[in-house]
Amino acid sequence: MPSKSSARLAALTVAAVCSAASALVLVPSAHAASARVHDIQGTTRLSPYAGQQVTDVTGVVTGVRGYGSSRGFWIQDPAPDADPATSEGVFVFTGSAPKVAVGDAVTVSGTVTEYVPGGASSGNQSLTEITRPTVTVVSSGNTVPAATRITARSVPAAYTPEAAGGSVNSLPLRPSRYALDFYESLEGMNVQVADARVAGATDPYTELWVTVKPKENPSAGGGTVYRSYDSQNTGRLQIQSLGAVADFPEATVGDTLTGTTAGPLDYNQYGGYRLVANEIGALRDGGTEPETTRAAQRGELAVATYNVENLDPSDATFAAHAAAITRHLASPDIVSLEEIQDDNGATDDGTVTAGATVTKLIDAIVAAGGPRYDWRSVDPADGEDGGEPGGNIRQVFLFDPERVSFTDRAAGDAGTATGVTRIRGKAALTHSPGRVDPANAAWENSRKPLAGEFVFRGRTVFVIANHFASKGGDQGLTSQYQPPARGSEIQRHLQAAAVNTFVKDILDTQKNADVVTLGDINDFEFSTTARLLEDGGALWSAVKSLPRAERYSYVYQGNSQVLDQILISPSIRHAGRFTYDSVHINAEFPDQISDHDPQVLRFRP
Structure with missing residues (x-):
């Protein structure tokens, strides 16, 4: 299994290398642009504003992460555009405990950065962030934008466009055709799954996996069988908690997270897209038990x-x-x-x-x-x-x-x-x-x-x-x-x-x-x-x-x-x-x- 340590790296034109940890940092341009969240996210996996400063980006805080090496918060624009390829959410990386709360309406100025979890050599996709931010709280107690439902019907059957081993980063997102494009079009947004089947048990890092497609190559234990390189299981999604670790369910494959599990959609080096939940459904036992095989017969x-x-x-x-x-x-x-x-x-x-x-x-x-x-x-x-x-x-x-x-x-x-x-x-x-x-x-x-x-x-x-x-x-x-x-x-x-x-x-x-x-x-x-x-x-x-x-x-x-x-x-x-x-x-x-x-x-x- 992969290591749980990581370094922060930017993905695009690199202007400077700083610190012994070899963190790659994009130098911002002198010009500061005014942009909405969907403008920053753009219609590909890479922001058209990467490496630039942006000012007064508006949004409502949908989640706050005050722990770990990637502290910050998510904002979402409550006034979306009409393009399904452009996400309305983005992560604001603060580096220290954020001084905002869910429901705060904020304006954010900072540098748009493409961060590659695990480093450029990992081959991972990048996560669009606003870094080195200046944050102004305009009001508090606002309604959080409604979570977009991720369902068996909304996730396409095709997994991803192929690029003959090359990068898909610059390809236009087609969220109605490819599962990875669909998830990317929701990067940073408030999303939810309902009555989701557990496909990967809770691990020591308080993570688990669900599938929103329980009929997709089902296993005997209620999970999802990996059958070939050309037939990916598109319904899989990692769940991690934004709340107290003690509240995270201890789930077995075949169990179900009943009701709603909701929070911002993130991307990480340990499996890609994950729902960082500030609301987790109740765990229903699926009945999966350890198996026992039969004893060998006399001549076996x-x-x-x-x-x-x-x-x-x-x-x-x-x-x-x-x-x-x-x-x-x-x-x-x-x-x-x-x-x-x-x-x-x-x-x-x-x-x-x-x-x-x-x-x-x-x-x-x-x-x-x-x-x-x-x-x-x-x-x-x-x-x-x-x-x-x-x-x-x-x-x-x-x-x-x-x-x-x-x-x-x-x-x-x-x-x-x-x-x-x-x-x-x-x-x-x-x-x-x-x-x-x-x-x-x-x-x-x-x-x-x-x-x-x-x-x-x-x-x-x-x-x-x-x-x-x-x-x-x-x-x-x-x-x-x-x-x-x-x-x-x-x-x-x-x-x-x-x-x-x-x-x-x-x-x-x-x-x-x-x-x-x-x-x-x-x-x-x-x-x-x-x-x-x-x-x-x-x-x-x-x-x-x-x-x-x-x-x-x-x-x-x-x-x-x-x-x-x-x-x-x-x-x-x-x-x-x-x-x-x-x-x-x-x-x-x-x-x-x-x-x-x-x-x-x-x-x-």
Whole structure:
């Protein structure tokens, strides 16, 4: 997920760079223009007055933000023009606690600035502001302009005009045709949603996501499924509070904010358009509950993947993770864990062992009534696998020795690659556990795949645990660049190709080998990353066996999406001997112990 820190930057012609924080500031012209709010906002995403001084801009205060790094207030002109492309609201950035109140009629003079949340390198759209203001309160207690309703009917189905990867900033707004143009035409205005379905649970920053289109690609839990790059979910909108944090609802996906939720429409770096609410509807429980999968039958092998989110011995979540594995996952035979940290967590002192972390989890599982798992892993080289500095995250295999055995063969180390050989006519690993092609540049500053050889009821099963490179640095869905650049996927493509090559080595040695490749792939089932993993029919992502409404393991910016996958070899897929379950216990809930839902595959080797 993106960081919650930001810097203020202007977007257009830069005249000066000031301060160590590299804030870019537009130098105002000597001329001060008289303008209305809709003149300042204009008919594109960029103000025609950017970099200029404006005087005596009139409006009524609709919201005041006296906290955080972006303090100021919103004003709205109560006498709008007839052009639906021009917003009637604008944010006035004061930098300190504003001395105005909602309902004040004011005049504002200052400099029009295009501020890019997250900085110019983020690719985000800009937010039109009046900065360095002089404010005069003309009267108080005025009626606030009525909030514009955002509804399923008012938001267009098409998401945004494409600019062949270029910027949409200069394109004329077409709010009746494109959803992002519609939201931009309301930037800074008082808006409202009514009886809005929650599509993203309340997070630690007192934010949540709703959809005004509950029928748009609905998920099983009541959210919105992200189905392709070409079919964006246009009804999503972030909600943040302008009031007391204590009053913000603790919402689960599928709940509803009943009645009216209203306030100014803002733009930020953590998802784009957000309604900063000074009125929040009451929360109605949607009935979404953590799921429980069934236990494996006698002849079935249950294999799971679960990202336990930077687990280290100091965490307070061991009992909760143990309950998840024992109760909700029904104690799978093999569990691939991602983000197991070393024995002292983020302390950066060269420690790479994780025995204390894993043993504490195993003990908690036993206390929760589960099996005493055995485990295998390969310690990473210090600081070489990315993740939280000092944490040395890695993948770990848990396995139930009462149900499955592990074939130990010359355990590899961090830099030693496991290979494929033939023993008695069958494929076997040269190192088990071992790492897949760890010297490959694809794994630079990223987790190396862990391969292991298991035996269940006399049948060998190869399991490859993965944690691919994150999506950090990609441009957001509301980027000014359309389609947005996804630079992080370049590394994942290389990683997918490396794993696919290794799987093909196994299948070239033994055509009918049972191979399970699983983990936090950090990419969608429809992505090029998934296609490269599947290349040549070596693997197939079993999440695609689920109904579309069930295909998700993660919720980000109101999109229920697939990041965690279990891919299977042809011998498993074509025999029709498997069932798959995405067990929704975390991603849709505000009290999540991980931001990922685990996945379980059951099959008969």
